[in-house]
Amino acid sequence: MSFLKRSLHRSVAVLLLPLGLLLIQTEVITRNLSGVVESPVPGLSRAVGIALFTGATLYLVASGLRQLAAAADTPL
Template identity: 70%
Template sequence: MSESALQRSIRRGTAVLLVPLSLLLIQVEVVTRNLSGVVESSLPGLSRGVGVALLVAALLYLLASGARQLYLAADTPF
């Protein structure tokens, strides 16, 4: 595996792992609202905002990376 392919795989793996992490950040406010004894954050919308930003960034990267690889594969002769 070439160095660029290895780096691309690491970046894609990181993006794939960020998807469930960001979904957890988005729903943490809903889950903690119904638990007694949980201390509320001083920045209530921060986890949701960070979660949405991470989710959008990860999905856009995966989409762009897949489209780029598909485009490069289309130029390859059989």
């Protein structure tokens, strides 16, 4: 995988972390706001947020470990 493609994937994963956290907290944030229309599927934003956050975190950890393993195989 090229350096630019890997950097793009990692950048997207880093941007998905706060988005996932925001979606997880949406129900709590909007609970006390007047005039907010509730979702017809109440737990969907939380489930999507958890999936995004977990997926992005796992990708970043796996990517870092792959890069570390590749660096360990490189001779000095």
